[in-house]
Amino acid sequence: MSEQPRILLTGFTPFGGEDINPSWEAVRVLDGKHIGGHRVISRVLPTAFAQSQRELAMMMDELAPAIVLGVGQAGGRSRLSIERVAINVQDARMADNSGAQPIDEAVVVEGPAAYFSTLPIKAMLKALLAERLPAEISNTAGTFVCNHVAYLMLHLAAKRPGVRAGFIHIPYSPSQAVRFPNAPSMGGEDVLRALSIVLEIATARRDDDRFGAGTLD
Numbered sequence: 068m069s070e071q072p073r074i075l076l077t078g079f080t081p082f083g084g085e086d087i088n089p090s091w092e093a094v095r096v097l098d099g100k101h102i103g104g105h106r107v108i109s110r111v112l113p114t115a116f117a118q119s120q121r122e123l124a125m126m127m128d129e130l131a132p133a134i135v136l137g138v139g140q141a142g143g144r145s146r147l148s149i150e151r152v153a154i155n156v157q158d159a160r161m162a163d164n165s166g167a168q169p170i171d172e173a174v175v176v177e178g179p180a181a182y183f184s185t186l187p188i189k190a191m192l193k194a195l196l197a198e199r200l201p202a203e204i205s206n207t208a209g210t211f212v213c214n215h216v217a218y219l220m221l222h223l224a225a226k227r228p229g230v231r232a233g234f235i236h237i238p239y240s241p242s243q244a245v246r247f248p249n250a251p252s253m254g255g256e257d258v259l260r261a262l263s264i265v266l267e268i269a270t271a272r273r274d275d276d277r278f279g280a281g282t283l284d
């Protein structure tokens with residue numbers, strides 16, 4: 068039997084004083100699973116600009132995935148945020164895990180200002196909402212390491228014919244949110260279910276649905 072095409076699914080190490088990152092807690096569970104005729108390979112990326120860039124490039128070369136999905140924690144967000152766009156800037160509000168704090172630097176010098184996700188974001192949103200999972204299209208992945216990695220995934224994918232990429236931010240886990248009054252959270256079981264659903268859609272669909280999911284602000 069010929070080898071199945073691969074999905075590279077990444078999570079991040081804890082950052083900002085947290086002791087877990089719910090992205091990696093969910094992503095790691097899906098390692099080795101078969102979804103839509105693809106094999107999932109889960110990897111953790113350091114929450115550090117330079118190191119994540121190096122490691123991601125190596126993973127893309129080593130694994131030659133057909134689909135790449137990055138997952139990161141976005142504390143304070145109340146829904147699964149399917150990112151539409153990644154921008155070519157690093158503007159770190161705090162130091163990354165290696166002490167770097169780039170301000171207004173390019174992710175890729177002379178790269179395009181932005182890349183749009185090449186996964187079917189509206190179809191993914193529709194499928195999540197149909198399963199009663201809180202989800203939204205997000206028009207910013209921030210300007211920290213997640214946006215950096217999302218941009219690089221799309222930049223590297225653009226050079227490889229047929230390779231598609233995207234990024235999802237997830238809320239705090241309940242164990243993180245309990246420390247802050249009114250902070251939204253999502254349990255690991257729901258995050259796992261959501262990731263399986265979006266990967267299923269990503270493998271099945273090359274076109275996207277067309278319905279409004281924009282925002283006014």
Ligand code: PCA
Nearest residue numbers: 079114139140211212213
């Ligand atoms: N979230 C951070 C970086 C790592 C993570 O999980 C971000 O949103 O940039």
